[in-house]
Amino acid sequence: MTDEIKIKIVVFGAFGAGKTTLIQTIDPESKRVEANCAGGTTTVGLDFGRIQTEGRHIHIFGTPGQERFEFAREIIATGMDGAILLVDATTPPDHFTRHLSDTLHEAKVPFIVFLNKCDGAGANPAAFTGQFGTSEIHRVSAKDRRQSLDAVLRFAMALTPNPAAHYHHHHAQ
Ligand SMILES: Nc1nc2c(ncn2[C@@H]2O[C@H](COP(=O)(O)OP(=O)(O)O)[C@@H](O)[C@H]2O)c(=O)[nH]1
Numbered sequence: 001m002t003d004e005i006k007i008k009i010v011v012f013g014a015f016g017a018g019k020t021t022l023i024q025t026i027d028p029e030s031k032r033v034e035a036n037c038a039g040g041t042t043t044v045g046l047d048f049g050r051i052q053t054e055g056r057h058i059h060i061f062g063t064p065g066q067e068r069f070e071f072a073r074e075i076i077a078t079g080m081d082g083a084i085l086l087v088d089a090t091t092p093p094d095h096f097t098r099h100l101s102d103t104l105h106e107a108k109v110p111f112i113v114f115l116n117k118c119d120g121a122g123a124n125p126a127a128f129t130g131q132f133g134t135s136e137i138h139r140v141s142a143k144d145r146r147q148s149l150d151a152v153l154r155f156a157m158a159l160t161p162n163p164a165a166h167y168h169h170h171h172a173q
C-alpha cells in the first residue's frame, strides 16, 4: 500500500504573467478547464497540472488573472498548501500583483515569488526588490522546463500538507 502525500499549489499572478505557460512547461499533459460563472455569461479559464515525484502528488492550479475574478480565485485556492506568485519582470510592479502578495501574506500561506520572463532582455528583476516582504524570490523563465521544474519541486518538497489551509481575500484599496 502506498502512502502518497497530496500537495496543492496555486499559481497567482496578473493576466499575462505566464501562469498557463509555467503549468504547461512543468506538465505537458496539463489541462485547461473552462468554467461558466456569473449565470453562464462569463467564462473563467483555469489551468491544472500534476507532478508525481518521491511519493508526493503535486497538484498545481493556475488562477484567472483578471481582477474581477476574485471569487473564482478564492474557490480555486481553498485548501492550498502553498502558493506561487508569478510576476512579469518585463513590466513595472503593479497594484494588482501587490494586492495578491498582501492577500497571501495575510492568509499566512507559504508562498514564493517567481520573477518570470527573465530570459528576455526586457526583464528588470531589480525593480521588484523589497516588493514582497520576506518571501523568497526566484528569477525564472516559465519557458525553461528544468528551471521551472527545479524551482517548483524545491518549494513543493518543503511544504507541509495542511488540509485545513484556507485562503481569505480582502479587497484592494
Ligand atoms: N519571453 C518569455 N515569455 C513568456 C514567458 N512566460 C510566458 N511568456 C509569454 O507571455 C505571454 C502570456 O503568458 P500566459 O502563460 O498566457 O500568461 P497567463 O495569463 O498568466 O496565463 C505569452 O505570450 C507567453 O508566451 C517567459 O518565461 N519568457
Ligand SMILES: [Mg+2]
Residues within 6 Å of the ligand: 019, 020, 021, 062
Ligand atoms: Mg492563463
